[in-house]
Amino acid sequence: MKKVLLFLALVAGTFWGAVTHAAGEGIHMDPFPEARLKNFASLQNGARLFANYCLNCHSASLMRWNRLQDIGLDDRQIKDFLIFGTQKVGDVMTVAMRPADAKVWFGKAPPDLSVIARARTSFEYSGPDYLYAFLRGFYRDASTPTGWNNMASANIAMPHVLWERQGPRETTIERVVETEKGPARVVTEIDRDGNASSTTTPLSGHHEESFEVSFKPVDELRERQYDSDVADLVAYLVYMTDPSASTRSHLGVWVLLLIGVFAVAAWRLNRVYWRDVH
Amino acid sequence: MGLHKSEYKGLLGWIDARMPTMMSEYKKHMSEYYAPKNFNFWYFFGGFALVMLVLQIVTGIFLTMHYKPDARYAFESVEYIMRDVPGGWFIRYMHSTGASFFFLVVYLHMFRGLLYGSYRKPRELVWIFGCLIFLCLMGEAFFGYLLPWGQMSYWGAQVIVNLFGAIPFIGPDLAIWIRGDFVVSDATLNRFFSFHVIAIPLVLLGLVVAHVLALHDVGSNNPDGVEIKDKLDPRTGRPLDGIPFHPYYTVHDVYGLALFLLAFFAILFLAPEMGGYFLEWNNFIPADPLTTPPHIAPVWYFTPYYSVLRATTEDFMWVLAAGVAAYAILLFLVLQRAAVKYAILIVALVLVVLMIGGPLKLDPKFWGVVLMGLSVTIFFALPWIDQAPVKSMRYRPLWHLGLLVAFSVVFLILGYLGTQQPTPFSTYIAQACTLLYFAFFLLMPWWSRAGEFKPVPDRVVFAAH
Numbered sequence: 001m002k003k004v005l006l007f008l009a010l011v012a013g014t015f016w017g018a019v020t021h022a023a024g025e026g027i028h029m030d031p032f033p034e035a036r037l038k039n040f041a042s043l044q045n046g047a048r049l050f051a052n053y054c055l056n057c058h059s060a061s062l063m064r065w066n067r068l069q070d071i072g073l074d075d076r077q078i079k080d081f082l083i084f085g086t087q088k089v090g091d092v093m094t095v096a097m098r099p100a101d102a103k104v105w106f107g108k109a110p111p112d113l114s115v116i117a118r119a120r121t122s123f124e125y126s127g128p129d130y131l132y133a134f135l136r137g138f139y140r141d142a143s144t145p146t147g148w149n150n151m152a153s154a155n156i157a158m159p160h161v162l163w164e165r166q167g168p169r170e171t172t173i174e175r176v177v178e179t180e181k182g183p184a185r186v187v188t189e190i191d192r193d194g195n196a197s198s199t200t201t202p203l204s205g206h207h208e209e210s211f212e213v214s215f216k217p218v219d220e221l222r223e224r225q226y227d228s229d230v231a232d233l234v235a236y237l238v239y240m241t242d243p244s245a246s247t248r249s250h251l252g253v254w255v256l257l258l259i260g261v262f263a264v265a266a267w268r269l270n271r272v273y274w275r276d277v278h
Numbered sequence: 279m280g281l282h283k284s285e286y287k288g289l290l291g292w293i294d295a296r297m298p299t300m301m302s303e304y305k306k307h308m309s310e311y312y313a314p315k316n317f318n319f320w321y322f323f324g325g326f327a328l329v330m331l332v333l334q335i336v337t338g339i340f341l342t343m344h345y346k347p348d349a350r351y352a353f354e355s356v357e358y359i360m361r362d363v364p365g366g367w368f369i370r371y372m373h374s375t376g377a378s379f380f381f382l383v384v385y386l387h388m389f390r391g392l393l394y395g396s397y398r399k400p401r402e403l404v405w406i407f408g409c410l411i412f413l414c415l416m417g418e419a420f421f422g423y424l425l426p427w428g429q430m431s432y433w434g435a436q437v438i439v440n441l442f443g444a445i446p447f448i449g450p451d452l453a454i455w456i457r458g459d460f461v462v463s464d465a466t467l468n469r470f471f472s473f474h475v476i477a478i479p480l481v482l483l484g485l486v487v488a489h490v491l492a493l494h495d496v497g498s499n500n501p502d503g504v505e506i507k508d509k510l511d512p513r514t515g516r517p518l519d520g521i522p523f524h525p526y527y528t529v530h531d532v533y534g535l536a537l538f539l540l541a542f543f544a545i546l547f548l549a550p551e552m553g554g555y556f557l558e559w560n561n562f563i564p565a566d567p568l569t570t571p572p573h574i575a576p577v578w579y580f581t582p583y584y585s586v587l588r589a590t591t592e593d594f595m596w597v598l599a600a601g602v603a604a605y606a607i608l609l610f611l612v613l614q615r616a617a618v619k620y621a622i623l624i625v626a627l628v629l630v631v632l633m634i635g636g637p638l639k640l641d642p643k644f645w646g647v648v649l650m651g652l653s654v655t656i657f658f659a660l661p662w663i664d665q666a667p668v669k670s671m672r673y674r675p676l677w678h679l680g681l682l683v684a685f686s687v688v689f690l691i692l693g694y695l696g697t698q699q700p701t702p703f704s705t706y707i708a709q710a711c712t713l714l715y716f717a718f719f720l721l722m723p724w725w726s727r728a729g730e731f732k733p734v735p736d737r738v739v740f741a742a743h
Contacts, residue, residue, distance in 0.1 A: 062357040119562040252547025263536035270533040
């Protein structure tokens with residue numbers, strides 16, 4: 001039911017990009033635009049965003065810089081535009097922040113992102129969809145240490161690193177909660193400056209607990225550009241999780257064709273031999 | 279001279295004169311091994327299993343060249359193989375896809391055995407070696423699964439090793455002895471590596487040789503369950519319905535193998551994770567002893583047995599105890615020898631007391647382990663509990679086939695449930711399936727005799743291609 005309602009809400013609100021709370025089943029996630037995976041410009045933009053924003057706290061220690069040749073960059077470009085420190089192109093993408101310090105600062109060391117798109121996949125949703133929802137799912141929340149919360153991953157320790165790119169948004173959080181006086185609907189409105197106001201309406205009858213967040217961007221063009229950037233970034237993360245994937249699927253077609261030809265030959269050979277079995 | 283007089287010329291003659299075994303074994307197992315000519319689709323899978331074994335060994339050798347069995351580097355080294363070793367991703371995916379396909383073909387191979395009564399006299403030993411291979415294969419897969427050192431590797435091993443802790447008295451110490459530590463750790467990884475790359479494969483290879491030798495001594499069964507050695511050509515002394523394995527079945531199997539490889543490589547190249555069933559998503563998170571994943575599930579080929587384990591809850595013990603009592607009474611009523619009858623009653627009584635008998639009862643977890651073990655090992659009993667007068671399903675009542683299909687469906691349901699988070703409802707289903715699973719085997723001595731059997735032909739049914 002929740003799923004259906006949510007779907008209707010989504011269709012209805014054209015400007016309201018609604019994605020829901022993470023805690024398990026029934027979350028709607030906008031599908032990650034898969035076409036970006038095949039687009040070098042997207043992947044390169046993703047790599048640039050990754051090196052600029054992610055690769056300060058998160059490492060990608062299984063990924064070598066010069067592997068980015070896969071997505072059309074040469075060593076010169078990698079060195080000049082992507083590596084900010086003293087690393088060589090043959091090094092892996094590590095960060096200077098020590099995990100122990102990170103734990104003190106954030107409560108948890110930021111995970112390595114080398115294979116994150118795979119690691120975040122589950123039977124319920126795909127990793128790319130999750131990441132696409134997650135990176136667009138930050139909202140202001142005064143109750144957390146960072147002042148940010150995320151609807152794809154509740155109470156996450158990570159702040160909204162890309163907030164400057166996304167720009168301000170008005171957020172509406174609608175919750176159905178169980179209170180001492182029975183169920184109630186709590187609607188929290190957060191304006192563009194981060195000021196929150198809540199209204200609580202008691203409900204009668206039985207209600208499932210729910211949690212829904214919707215956003216209204218202040219600058220719609222900027223929001224659209226942001227969504228596109230996030231799609232590129234997620235495409236890069238997906239690429240990085242299995243860099244050989246595109247080689248693999250291209251090669252696979254040829255391998256299957258070859259085996260197909262072999263199968264036909266084997267079938268004919270078999271026929272010839274079995275002709276004298278009566 | 280001491281040289282054997284060879285019928286061959288040239289290099290082959292030279293070798294044959296010095297080592298006649300080579301050609302005589304080649305003849306015995308290939309060019310003069312007479313296999314029934316009516317093999318069908320189901321007879322491909324034994325050969326496929328052999329191909330998978332070789333593939334796993336060869337890819338395993340290459341993986342071992344780059345893999346580091348060290349808790350600090352294991353996860354990284356697997357990704358290093360995937361990224362930095364030339365062609366490493368191909369080798370690794372062959373190995374991971376190969377593991378699942380190995381089980382797939384072994385399950386189909388076993389299903390064939392049930393379908394055509396391939397375990398029946400005189401092939402009991404073939405079947406027993408086969409069951410031992412299956413056990414080894416499960417061990418091999420279990421030990422190997424720890425090596426990538428992801429979250430699922432780690433916690434899967436933790437859960438399974440902890441099962442040994444459920445054994446009364448010695449359990450906890452036994453679990454520590456297996457792990458070599460109080461939790462799964464570097465010590466565990468090292469010993470599992472050793473088991474995976476040398477100990478189990480050695481045993482496995484030996485058993486496979488025994489399986490094939492035992493088969494070639496008694497000869498292959500076939501879809502009609504007719505013994506082809508009963509009808510020999512009076513002139514040549516060869517089975518009338520037999521054809522030399524080589525070249526007939528070698529070309530036949532190569533053709534089948536080509537189709538099999540199409541499926542294998544389609545998955546390997548286009549969907550190596552197979553939707554999270556061949557490579558579990560959680561296993562791309564490095565092992566973390568401090569964070570238990572919310573949902574721990576073994577790889578698909580273990581999930582039917584895992585379901586049986588999880589189905590054995592506190593409440594289910596009453597049902598099980600009732601089942602044991604009912605089965606004991608059934609045996610008491612049908613068996614003849616008084617000593618055996620009373621022995622069975624006493625054993626059943628002890629079992630029931632240990633299951634539900636107040637202070638004497640053992641942890642349901644222990645019984646879960648027992649049932650899980652039994653669900654795997656009960657296959658050994660098939661040659662003796664199947665009492666049908668004919669081997670092949672072709673000549674048995676149609677409802678026998680129905681039961682076999684129902685059993686397979688139960689097996690698949692258990693398998694599916696094992697991949698999912700348990701809910702109260704799914705636990706009921708798993709419990710019902712567990713009962714049906716065991717009922718299929720335990721009641722087989724009776725149902726396999728019942729019904730109208732069709733006459734078995736003298737010769738195999740075969741239409742020339």
